[in-house]
Amino acid sequence: MKKLAPVLAVVVLIACIAGGWGLAHRPAGEDRRGGLLVGLSLDTLKEERWQADRNNFVKRVAELGGETLVQSASGDDTRQISDVQALISRKVDVLVIVPHNGAAMAKAVNMAHEAGIPVIAYDRLITDCDLDLYVTFDNVKVGRLQAQYLADRLPAGRPLRLVRIYGSKTDNNAFLFKQGQDEVLAPLIKAGRVEVVHEDWAADWKPENAKKITNAAITKAGRNIDAVLASADGVAGGAIQALLEEGLAGKVIVTGQDAELAACQRIVNGTQAMSIYKPLKQLANRAAELAVALARREPILTRTGINNGRTEVPTVLLDILVADQGNLESTVIRDGMHTREAIYPNARP
Secondary structure (H helix, E strand, O other): OOOOOOOHHHHHHHHHHHHHOOOOOOOOOOOOOOHHHHHEOOOOOHHHHHHHHHHHHHHHHOOOOOEEEEEEEOOOHHHHHHHHHHHHHOOOOOOOOOOOOOOHHHHHHHHHHHOOOEHHHHHHHOOOOOEEEEEEHHHHHHHHHHHHHHHHOOOOOOOOOEEEEEEEOHHHHHHHHHHHHHHHHHHHHHOHHHHEEEEEEEEHHHHHHHHHHHHHHHHHHHHOOEEEOOOOOOHHHHHHHHHHOOOOOOOOOOOOOOOOHHHHHHHHOOOOOOOOOOOHHHHHHHHHHHHHHHOOOOOOOEEEEEOOOEEEEEEEOOOOOEOOOOOHHHHHHOOOOOOHHHHHOOOOO
């Protein structure tokens, strides 16, 4: 991850807003009556996490006087391109995209720019295009915190035997999570303190793929596994299912990310050790505010830029926290992500 000097990040974004690809020729709201119209193109709405993002985003845009048109591609790149075309045809003032495939959605950014519409990548980077803004959490730090949780729990006198389950190769975030994990694990592996007994990528972040990876790890390494470094809660759930079938659940440290309700329940039960709490309401609210600002052609100040293979994209980063049995009350419950009643009673793996 590359960081820009504050002035450079500001200049890059203001240059785009000033009409670098034609925004000056399309005033906000042109050709359409009423308030601002925001287009939100989602990869999927199958997971609880993305349903919450959508709801919070739409609510905040409405509070700011705008309206949101929402499309969900159900994990299909071709459909997501069609969704973007549909939103462009509705003359949205700004487009916000959660890409299924960050590389494939470069085409969507180019189409939007041809129509004079600015584009924000939400949570996942869109690569190899002149993207206007990226709003996300510090995803390298996510991986770093996951790995550090394991580094703080190394067994005495022998290496920690580790299974690594990465995310989807179509999601740039999966590589950022791995980058952060590697920063912590590489010296420990080199020193013989950690032994990676099996590793693989879980296609499309599907739990069933993570379960297969964990089953393969058990077949390969036997029951002598200390930890599963799962990059997200969904894949953690698939890994834990495999561990349950082998009588290993609760005996193996399993990481996660997103603090989903099911993951919080597993943390309470002891089958999952931790998750990364990403304040999703803050992300959705901030993205909505930035989308409305871009739609109004207002300048936006950023202090960070991330290289997407084509350009340094002005980036807004939100912070994250480790959530485990010791602080669920002061993180996800306090912030209203989940209620105490939802997390604790009748919690099941």
